Amino acid sequence: MTRCRAWLYTIICFALAGLVTGCWDGVELQRRAVVLMMAIDPAPDHPDWVVVSVQIARPQRAQPPSTGGSGSTSGGNKEDRPIAVVSREGRDVAEALQTIQLAINRVLFFGHLQALVIHEQVARRGLAAVLNPVAQSRVVRRQIWMFVSRERAEQVVNALPVLDVIPGMHFTNLFRNQIILRRQYDATIGGFRQRLVTPGVEPYLLGIDGMDPRLSAPRIVGLAVFADDRLVGWLPGDDYVGWALADSQFPRLDLTIPCPHGHGQFVVNVTRVRSRLRVMNPDAPRPKAVLHVHVHGMIEGGPCVQKEREADIQVLSRQVQQVLAKIIGQSIQKAQHLGTDVFGIGRQVYRMHPSAWHGDAAWRQTFPRLRVIVQVTTRLDYMQTYRQSALLYVDHEG
Template identity: 25%
Template sequence: MKRCMIVLLILSPILTGCWDKRELNELGITLAIGIDKVEDEYQVTAQVVVPSEIPTKTSTGRSPVILFKEKGETVYEALRKITKISPRKIYPGHLRMLVLGEDLAEEGIAKSLDFLSRDWELRSDFFVAIAKDGTAEEVLNVRTTIESIPANKMFNSLQTSEHYWAATNGIKLDEFIASLTSDGKEAVLTGILVTGDQEIGSTKQNIESINPPARIVYDELAVFKKDKLVGWLTERESRGYNGIVNEVQNSVIAISCPKEGKATIEIIKVDSKMKGKINKGKPEVDVNIKVKGNVGEVECQINLNELDTIVELEKITEKKMEETINLAIESLQKQYKSDIFGFGEAIHRSNPKEWKKMKAQWDEEFAEMTANVKVDVELKHTGTEGNSFLEKIEVE
């Protein structure tokens, strides 16, 4: 025992040392990276924190981040060339957002991701998004309110949106690469774009107005075939996709009341299960979705104290959700022939031999296959009110 203690005491200074020690003031802490394709080169834009401007008593009010950009034949080369203009080495160990330009995505993004997938400095907990209708540089060049560091705004907005709305999807790099390399499933990424006046967006004026002239917003899901962007889902189709792949955490859905008017159902839990099968030699998938929700808003004359009314609202919600999900499936089958749902994976799990025969022509098989969608909704609560107070007053 004494010998063990002596050995540990001798080795402890060595074991606790860092083999690649670097001081914090030698690194440019990078929270967002953008990659665009400019002619035949990659352009890398790095959003680097300005330490003196992180909210403190000594802040001067200048921008808390600075952008550096360079071009290179590879992403790694462009990133290293930034040292020509940056006083510190770009350090991506705290990266929160990776934004890829739409032109790059249409051309193919696999090569541009290789460096990021193998860099030991990078953690895997950052989101990846596509700059819709623009470039990654444009997205990273907008100053934001509430969250003074734009990368934090983008990260937190995507987390919030996927949790409460269900039309976006926060996808991390390792998840995206897993979809790119999967047999029987294509990849998706959330779109991000700049709205309003981009020129003002990069100035202090953008954060001095109650209604900023330029904003960064998330918008729909990008559809891939292999590593190439082939199109975009609508917001409704994006919600349908997330319902199928069990990525709905919380959301709301507006429905028509039995006679007239509207009601809003809050979705509080979704459990989606997918099962593949071969029916008469053809692939088929059953998608069963169990939903729990609450009555969130009533703008019509209905009696919520009656069980029949709740059952009717459940059926209306089921029908609307099934229509939304089937719309997403039809769009992917007819317009893009891209199996982003993982139906091929479901067939592979259920019948590996049959999958082996059809995977080479899965695009065609997917386009013609049958997907049986069944949604079962259970409404749990009606809120603090029973029937709406609207029935007590005359509302046009």
């Protein structure tokens, strides 16, 4: 009986082994073209076409770059570069990628894609159709960075960094150091598509402008903001800072604040930001929202920071409140002028007042009329002292 059972188990194992298909669609590594970065630019001769550029790794050339006295990479010969960039144009991204595939002797593989750079002109047309060939791929990670470039996006994938032999990893690591976002997923391809289908909130991407010649990397200049899937404008500089404070996006940031009496500046190291939003009377002709932002940080120093008396700390706290309230209010006004609710105020209406929610199209008409009251509180530390300031109410009308 035991022998019969052993034979039965053996037959079952052989039968199950025959059902295992293995890697039926696998491709040998030597036949893969590993894409690290991709750029999408408008075609110069066809206004509605695109030029797609892919940065392909060349592992056999991945050696530490030699640098001259000026710090520039000496590997100017294309044969010595650790990457190869192939560009083709087409009526859409899918056609351009197909043309690239026919032009090389390896199979394009996007499993190691690190970043996607899109030219401003292409983003203004709309990104839903542009992203489909990439986003629908089963091997593309949803956490890849997306950027909107004011300059030619092909310049980014063609740049060879000084400090790393793998450009895609160099750029993504540099971006992580530069980007002060707590929810970094929102600036990726997955976050963009998620915000695109979430009621009451508009998507955004990080904006870059030109290349920093010292690091051979693009400069981040702020937010590229969208209405639906179309780029409508930018939130640079203080507008970007105001948005980030309102959206609780700063886990750590140094802010430069002018001294109360106009003599120099002092620095506040922000360690935590917490915001709370409340919408009232969303069905009114001009609805109102109250945005409360609490900033916790430390006063690090400056010409107006000389004593640790309580009165002096209170003066500096009020100055921080006034400056941050103004920055946040101006950022909201800029978004209202552009007609894009990247702050997610409409999302609060959708969640808390469902009967007053009439869809994204209706909210885009209401958002510019919204009256936002900004409330700022600060909790600042300095030289072993600990003080909490009072509320400051600033009414910013859109």
